[in-house]
Amino acid sequence: MAKGRQNSETSDFEAVLRGAGLRITRQRRVILAILAEGGDHPDALALFRRAARQDPTISLSTVYRTMKVLEEKGAIQRHTFEGGPARFEHVDSQHHDHLIDLDTGAVIEFRSDRIERLQEEIAKELGYEIVSHRLELYGRRRKD
Amino acid sequence: MAKGRQNSETSDFEAVLRGAGLRITRQRRVILAILAEGGDHPDALALFRRAARQDPTISLSTVYRTMKVLEEKGAIQRHTFEGGPARFEHVDSQHHDHLIDLDTGAVIEFRSDRIERLQEEIAKELGYEIVSHRLELYGRRRKD
DNA sequence: GCTTTATTGCAAATAATTTGCATTTCCAAA
């Protein structure tokens, strides 16, 4: 594990932007702060609504544009779970996969080195090099 | 490899439809025949174009509607790979996952019982019951 | 402070998919 803290500061994001020669605007700061809190995986609209509470001038386009930039810079990840809009997540911890609660929509993170390794093996056998991958489990709480 | 037949007949589909009290129309027959050939994972538009060659009266809506019905009946699977429209696949063989060639868009099927088992374990640990899941590897051919 | 250029908001455009409705067609029963 390379990172000791569970949720990094907005300044991490700012560093990313600065490093890419991009500007740190008022609206970006607001959006980034929300993402930096972490904890959940909001979609663009949710992000927009939360941001609007802090800065009513913000627009949905800006949210989308900011997500695109941050994704390109590798600072966030975009997930498109089944049958829904894209949802975004701050990338600070190590890679993980997701279990989506079908009843609540909640996203639970997990990680399995064994699965990671198996994936590599499989790709290799097929003559491929993995660029990215996604593993999503959709399920419901077992009430037994 | 655990697959016995490589492509089932259209009549399998017809059985599904009949069994559900649904009608077998000219356009459905055409669409189903295309899917039954198997071999690839066409999206709605591709399906529509191929179908239109055999029956020019067919409409894109009908393709979408047919996909929805068949999906509900469990006769096909809908995949939404990263950044693209949904693609459909005839369900005749056993479950498998997908490796998407990022350069060609080709879809390679694979399956790993070990991964399947690990997924179950993980869900159980988290207190969940898996309803469905998806595992997709995105990669490029290794040219070493 | 001033200037340059990235960024913004807004509205309009796109892409994928769904839906309302009038019309056609399937198919089971007569």
Next chain:
DNA sequence: TTTGGAAATGCAAATTATTTGCAATAAAGC
């Protein structure tokens, strides 16, 4: 084998998620 009623179709318009053009605004280095 005709027929009646429900299911399915085609078309166009509606939705949903996201992107884009453009004129106005605002960061940031000087």
